[in-house]
Amino acid sequence: MSRVQVPCHIKGAVALQVGDVRTVQGRPGVLVIDVTFPTAGPFELQEITFKNYYTAFLSIRVRQLGSPNHSPNKWITCLRDYCLMPNPHNEEGAQEYVSLYKHQMLCNLEKVLELRLILRQPSPLWLNFTLEELQFFQHGPQVGDFFLMEDQNYQIRSIMFVLGIVLDYKLNSLKEQ
Amino acid sequence: MLQEEEDLSLTIAQIVQKLKGSRLYAQLERQAWVSLQKPEIKLETLKEDIKEFFRITGWEKKLHNAVYSELTVFPLPRHPAAPPEHLKEPLVYMRKAQGSWEKRILKSLNSMCTELSIPLARKRPVVEQKELLNKWNEMGTDEPDLSLFRPVYAPKDFLEVLINLRNPNYENGEHLNFKTHLGLIQVPLKVKYISELKEFFVELSLNTGQLGIDDATQVPPELFENEHVRLGQKVLAEQDSAAAQQYIRQGSPTALRAELWALILNVSNQPEDLLYYEQLKSNVIQHDLLVDSLIYKDVKLTASNDDYYFVFEDYLYQVLLCFSRDTAVLGHFAYNSASPPKSYIRGKLGMEDYAVFYPPNVAPLCFLYHEPSKLYQIFREMYVRFFFRLHSISSHHSGIVSLCLLFETLLQTHLPQLFYHLREIGAQPLRISFKWMVRAFSGYLATDQLLLLWDRILGYNSLEILAVLAAAVFAFRAVNLMEVTSLAAAEAVLADLSTLKVMPLLQIFLFATVT
Numbered sequence: 302m303s304r305v306q307v308p309c310h311i312k313g314a315v316a317l318q319v320g321d322v323r324t325v326q327g328r329p330g331v332l333v334i335d336v337t338f339p340t341a342g343p344f345e346l347q348e349i350t351f352k353n354y355y356t357a358f359l360s361i362r363v364r365q366l367g368s369p370n371h372s373p374n375k376w377i378t379c380l381r382d383y384c385l386m387p388n389p390h391n392e393e394g395a396q397e398y399v400s401l402y403k404h405q406m407l408c409n410l411e412k413v414l415e416l417r418l419i420l421r422q423p424s425p426l427w428l429n430f431t432l433e434e435l436q437f438f439q440h441g442p443q444v445g446d447f448f449l450m451e452d453q454n455y456q457i458r459s460i461m462f463v464l465g466i467v468l469d470y471k472l473n474s475l476k477e478q
Numbered sequence: 479m480l481q482e483e484e485d486l487s488l489t490i491a492q493i494v495q496k497l498k499g500s501r502l503y504a505q506l507e508r509q510a511w512v513s514l515q516k517p518e519i520k521l522e523t524l525k526e527d528i529k530e531f532f533r534i535t536g537w538e539k540k541l542h543n544a545v546y547s548e549l550t551v552f553p554l555p556r557h558p559a560a561p562p563e564h565l566k567e568p569l570v571y572m573r574k575a576q577g578s579w580e581k582r583i584l585k586s587l588n589s590m591c592t593e594l595s596i597p598l599a600r601k602r603p604v605v606e607q608k609e610l611l612n613k614w615n616e617m618g619t620d621e622p623d624l625s626l627f628r629p630v631y632a633p634k635d636f637l638e639v640l641i642n643l644r645n646p647n648y649e650n651g652e653h654l655n656f657k658t659h660l661g662l663i664q665v666p667l668k669v670k671y672i673s674e675l676k677e678f679f680v681e682l683s684l685n686t687g688q689l690g691i692d693d694a695t696q697v698p699p700e701l702f703e704n705e706h707v708r709l710g711q712k713v714l715a716e717q718d719s720a721a722a723q724q725y726i727r728q729g730s731p732t733a734l735r736a737e738l739w740a741l742i743l744n745v746s747n748q749p750e751d752l753l754y755y756e757q758l759k760s761n762v763i764q765h766d767l768l769v770d771s772l773i774y775k776d777v778k779l780t781a782s783n784d785d786y787y788f789v790f791e792d793y794l795y796q797v798l799l800c801f802s803r804d805t806a807v808l809g810h811f812a813y814n815s816a817s818p819p820k821s822y823i824r825g826k827l828g829m830e831d832y833a834v835f836y837p838p839n840v841a842p843l844c845f846l847y848h849e850p851s852k853l854y855q856i857f858r859e860m861y862v863r864f865f866f867r868l869h870s871i872s873s874h875h876s877g878i879v880s881l882c883l884l885f886e887t888l889l890q891t892h893l894p895q896l897f898y899h900l901r902e903i904g905a906q907p908l909r910i911s912f913k914w915m916v917r918a919f920s921g922y923l924a925t926d927q928l929l930l931l932w933d934r935i936l937g938y939n940s941l942e943i944l945a946v947l948a949a950a951v952f953a954f955r956a957v958n959l960m961e962v963t964s965l966a967a968a969e970a971v972l973a974d975l976s977t978l979k980v981m982p983l984l985q986i987f988l989f990a991t992v993t
Contacts, residue, residue, distance in 0.1 A: 350559055387668075392667050392873060396568050434559070
């Protein structure tokens with residue numbers, strides 16, 4: 302599937318903490334990252350990719366362009382507590398590359414205006430946590446999709462496809478004779 | 479669903495890519511052409527007929543085995559955005575640690591070169607080549623002066639590096655918290671709990687027959703052993719790698735072991751393999767590497783002095799010298815966190831593998847295989863699948879760091895009194911068990927027990943059993959260890975493992991310990 306990256310503006314992470322940040326001991330367990338798309342208008346979000354850095358759970362809220370007669374645009378949760386680290390105290394999944402697709406979301410992402418990423422890391426053992434290399438993609442041009450699907454189906458059909466390719470080649474060369 | 483399909487097609491594409499360059503692909507093509515002469519192949523149903531032909535003649539099985547072998551060895555397809563270093567090792571600080579460890583080894587090697595004024599690599603003069611060719615089969619009788627060579631590093635040095643491994647993003651403070659590591663390893667990798675280990679090693683449970691336990695002289699062979707041997711012969715007749723891997727989890731009969739291992743590792747003895755080995759041999763004869771002297775010294779110090787392995791001294795030289803020149807081994811660096819150091823031989827690029835090997839890893843294999851070329855193939859395959867993980871710093875669940883952490887966690891959870899006592903007397907358990915794990919217990923266990931252990935390594939495709947066995951040994955000698963008062967005394971209690979029976983220890987520790 303072809304995809305096109307959407308230029309975005311990522312605001313710095315804001316820690317959510319009860320009480321005064323300076324006086325309270327302990328690290329914040331919740332961070333919020335706001336993402337706006339000043340140059341692109343409302344678009345259909347296809348895919349989000351990023352590199353995890355010790356974030357355990359991810360929630361995403363989206364604000365979409367509502368229809369003209371309705372009330373002003375509301376925030377909707379499109380991903381709730383997506384687990385990036387199966388055990389928040391271990392290194393598993395801590396620095397992995399992740400892709401999230403629109404079929405994994407709870408709602409349609411047709412006219413996205415801005416996104417809010419809510420990062421949670423309940424374990425007190427990590428000094429920092431965040432998401433790096435955030436990228437957002439929308440659907441690219443549709444040419445050639447049909448042929449790609451056909452090819453994938455052919456490949457998925459049998460594990461002996463190596464033979465299939467050899468035999469197809471032989472079949473074609475025999476037909477030509 | 480869409481994601482799984484994409485992952486599957488990506489895996490398939492990668493496997494095709496690898497198989498296309500292999501000998502098997504050329505052989506299949508040749509066979510397909512030959513089969514066209516046969517009368518039962520008809521043009522209208524060409525594809526189906528040829529597939530049927532392959533199935534009958536056993537070529538389909540070979541293809542299955544090759545694909546299965548690729549699937550077990552190759553790591554999962556990576557995310558398209560992930561760089562290749564990420565595939566080798568996802569954690570950045572581990573990559574850095576491995577890089578600095580390699581630099582240290584190379585520096586040591588280079589300083590040894592300049593001190594002794596010996597080049598890292600040189601071409602042998604013709605006279606010397608002839609001499610070496612003549613005594614290729616008895617290199618053990620050679621007594622070169624190796625007193626000036628010192629080993630590049632010992633397991634103790636490597637352990638120190640692992641102990642000092644720290645995650646910069648981790649709370650490494652002085653205060654004790656609920657997750658303080660009381661052992662030596664201070665990185666929070668994921669290791670299996672004993673309940674997960676019980677599930678993983680379910681074929682080792684008390685209800686399942688095991689070679690190593692149920693073939694003892696007191697047990698009548700009709701109960702288990704005869705049936706197991708019959709099953710083994712059937713598996714070999716079918717030539718199915720996946721079935722062999724499942725079968726060997728209960729141990730392999732001695733008579734079938736060599737063939738079973740070759741089947742699981744997908745090593746076949748074709749004429750091309752013999753030719754490849756001869757080519758490596760001629761490389762050894764033409765060029766002399768500094769590493770060769772280090773290998774000599776290592777073998778002389780270890781295997782030659784060992785009661786069981788001294789007979790294989792000559793074989794060890796033949797295999798290890800060739801191994802250090804084998805560029806096919808470079809393929810495994812795609813998923814190994816290490817990188818190969820390079821050395822130049824008068825302008826021609828030669829590739830060098832690790833500076834120090836652990837020859838006892840080869841020695842037990844000498845009991846199974848007699849021809850050097852097959853021995854070499856098996857050793858190489860075992861190295862690139864398993865043993866390289868014991869020498870490099872990575873977060874893989876079979877890597878040495880995870881094994882050490884698994885050992886310490888098991889000991890702490892199930893023998894807390896023993897662990898505390900040993901820690902108090904300054905005898906951290908890992909200091910004693912590290913040398914066992916890093917050599918996969920070879921040189922410490924009796925050979926038949928060692929081969930039973932390595933059967934399970936192949937069967938489960940993981941080295942975690944080494945950590946479980948190390949913990950089981952401590953559990954077995956717990957009573958004596960509780961009475962010692964120093965590290966030296968603790969080492970003395972655990973010095974001799976040659977009388978231990980591996981399978982009962984593992985079974986008791988995993989399935990019969992009351993906690």
